[in-house]
Amino acid sequence: MATETLTLGKALNVGLRKALENDPKVVIMGEDVGKLGGVFRITDGLQKDFGDQRVIDTPLAESGIIGTAVGLAIRGYRPVCEIQFDGFVYPAYDQIVSQVAKMHYRSRGKLNIPMVIRIPFGGGIGAVEHHSESPEAYFAHTAGLKVVSCASPQDAYVMIQQAIASDDPIVFLEPKRRYWEKGQVDLDAPLSEAYPLHAARVARPGRDVTLLAYGPMVRTCLDAATAAAEDGRDLEVIDLRTLSPLDLGVVYESVRRTGRAVVVHEAPSNVGLGAEIAARITEECFYSLESPVLRVAGFDTPYPAARVEEEYLPDLDRVLDAVDRSFGW
Amino acid sequence: MAKGDPGASTRGRRAAPRSRKAATGDPELVQLLTPTGERIESVTGPDGTEYRVDFTDEEYRGLYRDLVLVRKLDAEATALQRQGELGIWASLLGQEAAQVGSGRALRTQDMAFPTYREHGVLYCRGIDPIMPLGLFRGVDQGGWDPNEFKFNMYTIVIGAQTLHATGYAMGVAMDGKTGTDDGEAVIAYFGDGATSQGDVNEAFVWAGVFNSPLVFFCQNNQYAISEPLERQTRIPLYRRAAGFGFPGIRVDGNDVLATYAVTRHALDNARHGQGPSLIEAYTYRMGAHTTSDDPTRYRIASEVEAWQAKDPIARMKAFLEREQIAAADFFTEVDEQARREAVDLRERVLAMPNPEPATMFDHVYPNGSPLLDEQRAQFSRYLESFEGSAH
Numbered sequence: 001m002a003t004e005t006l007t008l009g010k011a012l013n014v015g016l017r018k019a020l021e022n023d024p025k026v027v028i029m030g031e032d033v034g035k036l037g038g039v040f041r042i043t044d045g046l047q048k049d050f051g052d053q054r055v056i057d058t059p060l061a062e063s064g065i066i067g068t069a070v071g072l073a074i075r076g077y078r079p080v081c082e083i084q085f086d087g088f089v090y091p092a093y094d095q096i097v098s099q100v101a102k103m104h105y106r107s108r109g110k111l112n113i114p115m116v117i118r119i120p121f122g123g124g125i126g127a128v129e130h131h132s133e134s135p136e137a138y139f140a141h142t143a144g145l146k147v148v149s150c151a152s153p154q155d156a157y158v159m160i161q162q163a164i165a166s167d168d169p170i171v172f173l174e175p176k177r178r179y180w181e182k183g184q185v186d187l188d189a190p191l192s193e194a195y196p197l198h199a200a201r202v203a204r205p206g207r208d209v210t211l212l213a214y215g216p217m218v219r220t221c222l223d224a225a226t227a228a229a230e231d232g233r234d235l236e237v238i239d240l241r242t243l244s245p246l247d248l249g250v251v252y253e254s255v256r257r258t259g260r261a262v263v264v265h266e267a268p269s270n271v272g273l274g275a276e277i278a279a280r281i282t283e284e285c286f287y288s289l290e291s292p293v294l295r296v297a298g299f300d301t302p303y304p305a306a307r308v309e310e311e312y313l314p315d316l317d318r319v320l321d322a323v324d325r326s327f328g329w
Numbered sequence: 330m331a332k333g334d335p336g337a338s339t340r341g342r343r344a345a346p347r348s349r350k351a352a353t354g355d356p357e358l359v360q361l362l363t364p365t366g367e368r369i370e371s372v373t374g375p376d377g378t379e380y381r382v383d384f385t386d387e388e389y390r391g392l393y394r395d396l397v398l399v400r401k402l403d404a405e406a407t408a409l410q411r412q413g414e415l416g417i418w419a420s421l422l423g424q425e426a427a428q429v430g431s432g433r434a435l436r437t438q439d440m441a442f443p444t445y446r447e448h449g450v451l452y453c454r455g456i457d458p459i460m461p462l463g464l465f466r467g468v469d470q471g472g473w474d475p476n477e478f479k480f481n482m483y484t485i486v487i488g489a490q491t492l493h494a495t496g497y498a499m500g501v502a503m504d505g506k507t508g509t510d511d512g513e514a515v516i517a518y519f520g521d522g523a524t525s526q527g528d529v530n531e532a533f534v535w536a537g538v539f540n541s542p543l544v545f546f547c548q549n550n551q552y553a554i555s556e557p558l559e560r561q562t563r564i565p566l567y568r569r570a571a572g573f574g575f576p577g578i579r580v581d582g583n584d585v586l587a588t589y590a591v592t593r594h595a596l597d598n599a600r601h602g603q604g605p606s607l608i609e610a611y612t613y614r615m616g617a618h619t620t621s622d623d624p625t626r627y628r629i630a631s632e633v634e635a636w637q638a639k640d641p642i643a644r645m646k647a648f649l650e651r652e653q654i655a656a657a658d659f660f661t662e663v664d665e666q667a668r669r670e671a672v673d674l675r676e677r678v679l680a681m682p683n684p685e686p687a688t689m690f691d692h693v694y695p696n697g698s699p700l701l702d703e704q705r706a707q708f709s710r711y712l713e714s715f716e717g718s719a720h
Contacts, residue, residue: 027503053503059538064492064531071442071496074481075504095528098486099493106470106482109692143693167695198699245700 002187009179011153012042014187015160016080020050023078026164029056029065030082030118039084040120040179062092066117070099073113080164086121087130087303093138100169101144114167116160121149122216122266123313124177126306133303134267139171140244140276147244148197149173151218153183155241162197173243175216198242200250206236209260209323212251212277214240217264217314224319233323243273251277252284259290260326264314269297291329296322357565357579358611361586364639366647372587374578380590386654392585393649394663395429396642399449401667402458405674406448406465410620414678415465419446423583423615426641427548429453430588431516431610434596438479440501440515442494445483446548447518454480458670462678469684488526491517491545495532498541498599507542512600516544516592522553524569525561533573533607542599544592545570545607548582550614555627567609575605582610583641613639686712 006014019026028043034057037044047055058065062083069079083089089096096117103113123132140147146168150156156174163170195201203218204225211221218239225235236254240246255261261281263274278293296314304312359380361369371381384392403421410418421428428449435441441450445461452458456473463469464483475481484490494517506513523529524547536543549566551558562569570577580591588610595606613636617624649655690705 059531059534061527061531061534063528064495064535067489067492067528067531068496068499068535071493071498072500073496074475074493075497075500077500077503091527094486095489095492099484099489103482104695105692107475107692108469108472109695110474110476111482112695114695146694146698245698247699 003184004187005182006153006157006185007180007182008150008153008156008175009040009042011157011183011185012160012174013044013046014185015157016043017046017049019080019161019164020046020054023164025076026078026080027054027056027072028080028082029058029069031058031060031065031084033057033082038082040176042118042174042179043082062088062090063095066092066095066100066115069115070095070103070113073115074103074111078114078116078164080116080118083117083119085127085131086119086133086135089117089119089135096139096145096171097142101142105144112167113169114164115169116163116172117170118160118172118174120176120179121173122175122177123303123309124216126309128306129303132306132309134265134298136171136173136243136265137267137272140273145169145171145244146198146242147171147173148242149175149215150241151175151178151203151213151215151239153181153185155239157185157187158189158191158194159197159241161191162194165191166197173215178216178219181219198245198247200238200240200242200247202236202250202254203239204235204237206234206258208234208258209236209262209326210251210254210258211235211237211262211264211319211323212240213237213264214243214273215266217266220314220316221264221319224316224323227316228320228323235323246273246277246280248277248280248284251281255281255285256288259288261289261293262296262319262322262326263293264296264319264322266298266313268300269295270300272297291326294322294326357567358581359578359587359591360581360584361590362581362584362644362648364583364644366644366651368586368648368652374591376576378594380587380594382586382590384586389649389654390659392429392433392589393642393645393655394666395433395449395453396425396585396645397663398667398670399425399429399452400642401671402452402674403448405671406462407616407620409462409675409678410465415462415620416467417619417621418465419619420616421446421448423613423636423641424548424550425449426585426645427582427588427610427612430582430585431546431592431608434589434592435479435516436514436596436600438511438513439596439600440479440481440494440497440513442481442490442497442515442517443483444487444490444518444520444523445485446520447483450518451480454478456480459674459677459681462674463681466678466681468681488519488523488529488532491519491523491529491532492535495535495539495541495543498536498543498605499539501542502539502602507600507602509601512542512602514542514544514596514599516546516596518546518548520553521547521549521551521558521561521566522556523547524566533569533605536605537574540602540604542602543605544595544599545605546592546610547607548610548612550612552614552618552624552628554618554622555624557628565609567607570607575607577607577609579609579611582612583639583644585641585645
């Protein structure tokens with residue numbers, strides 16, 4: 001059994017390699033994904049080993065990437081598209097929302113678009129404008145798309161393969177600032193026995209407050225839970241993993257025990273995932289709640305200049321502040 | 330026209346027309362049949378390609394039959410909209426030759442990506458003409474199987490399908506299905522307005538750099554709803570191809586023979602691995618953009634009359650009569666068939682049931698969604714609450 005210590009980025013790379021090996025219809029396409037291996041090196045070495053028909057350097061146009069991938073999917077391929085940065089997905093937004101998401105529905109099930117759209121998302125890397133955004137709500141709001149985000153190397157390795165194997169079109173959000181974080185990855189566990197793609201999971205059990213996060217904020221919440229433990233508070237952290245559809249059964253079970261919930265995401269709070277989650281917790285757990293569901297999120301500003309992003313992004317202190325407010329209700 | 334491969338038949342071939350006209354027309358327009366029905370035997374394109382067709386009498390009559398049927402069914406759909414049976418209709422009136430000529434040039438294995446006005450191409454692909462009426466009536470969103478008929482769903486977002494066609498064509502090449510006589514080619518339909526879209530220009534870039542087996546077929550019908558061609562371009566559209574590195578040619582889109590010849594040539598180049606090309610089929614939208622439009626607000630009657638004189642069906646009929654390929658009984662029989670098919674179409678449209686409301690939850694995802702299952706169940710309980718109160 002091969003368990004290795006890998007970074008999250010390398011785990012994605014190995015997962016993509018497995019997908020290319022297992023299905024000749026899988027093709028990777030995007031800007032700089034070939035010789036360069038992508039600007040984050042997630043596709044490093046894949047074109048060398050699988051050729052430029054399987055790992056395709058595309059012209060520099062995002063709508064073209066997604067639009068041609070739709071045609072390849074109709075032809076029977078399984079395209080894995082890389083959008084270089086979150087803020088560059090918008091030129092492809094029409095193709096994603098009006099074509100990728102709706103082709104199966106429009107054709108009454110006669111066409112499938114088994115496409116994965118990989119997007120490095122979120123901030124925290126000191127980047128210039130358009131390189132730090134969290135666009136997940138746009139996609140989660142679109143019927144016909146599924147949206148997932150990984151938070152650990154093990155999940156990155158498994159979830160990317162599960163997403164590629166799925167016949168649903170999936171927006172796959174990669175926490176770019178966690179690309180370099182290391183963890184144990186079981187490379188041999190069969191995909192068929194893996195934890196389901198569209199399922200949330202308790203990342204750390206606790207009794208006092210339920211913290212809900214996905215992608216880059218899972219690490220932030222785990223750190224907050226560790227810090228809170230020193231103050232005698234036992235925080236449960238749930239990694240949501242799937243943003244559309246949300247899997248909230250484990251969340252309801254948790255909140256009924258703790259009576260308190262705090263949703264944490266980098267994306268702006270207004271009409272974000274946190275709003276939907278709070279509404280549904282309120283419907284399902286109304287008599288168990290000791291306080292309102294609180295949100296810790298990015299502010300409703302454009303993503304700010306890098307030298308103030310530490311203040312914009314939810315961090316350990318803001319999460320613990322929300323925990324305090326929950327108890328102060 | 331019967332199924333199969335018109336123009337490739339060797340039996341009863343009409344080698345040369347009995348009336349000829351020198352090929353001295355517009356050098357920027359390939360034409361094999363003049364507006365008055367005179368046959369031009371062949372035309373040499375700017376790259377030296379000789380365009381000609383070599384049809385049997387039966388095949389000529391078949392093309393005429395296609396044109397008449399397609400126009401009649403389209404007129405019936407317009408009438409159904411006027412009577413409230415369709416929500417809207419996008420008529421192809423005036424563009425029959427562009428659609429039948431290109432549609433019949435497709436081989437069985439070729440794949441087409443239409444806009445929402447390609448009812449004539451759809452007919453040539455063997456799809457029941459009621460299918461698009463279901464879409465415009467609002468009972469479904471198309472209904473045919475794109476892979477069975479090699480004709481994708483209608484695309485309403487302008488130009489989006491050109492990228493789908495390009496990706497599909499990339500897949501054809503990746504599958505090794507080019508380079509032989511029975512290779513596969515792909516055709517992307519779009520209009521003059523679409524040439525301003527980013528997606529169309531991206532498709533040109535992609536098809537060029539990947540040398541995709543693709544024909545870009547632009548029906549320049551002179552208007553994007555109300556905006557004339559001059560609002561979309563400073564140069565003739567077919568010349569845009571040069572900037573993307575592949576051939577472009579303009580054909581008389583009201584000439585079914587020239588459209589067939591030019592499209593067949595471009596498709597064959599594509600299937601043999603010679604890459605993409607752009608065809609500008611120069612035509613005119615005789616009717617409104619859709620039944621919701623009023624073209625008298627933006628164009629003058631004399632312009633419409635000038636194009637009326639270039640009618641694609643009248644010129645084909647004049648040719649058939651002059652060459653004695655068809656006589657009065659044939660034209661009567663075709664008109665009668667068109668009338669019967671229109672009546673049949675009408676009756677079937679009126680009998681189309683509305684979909685069951687709960688079917689709106691079907692086919693959102695191949696693998697389903699627990700959220701949708703929950704909403705469907707809630708909706709079902711809600712509906713049942715009314716049924717219960719009725720008793």
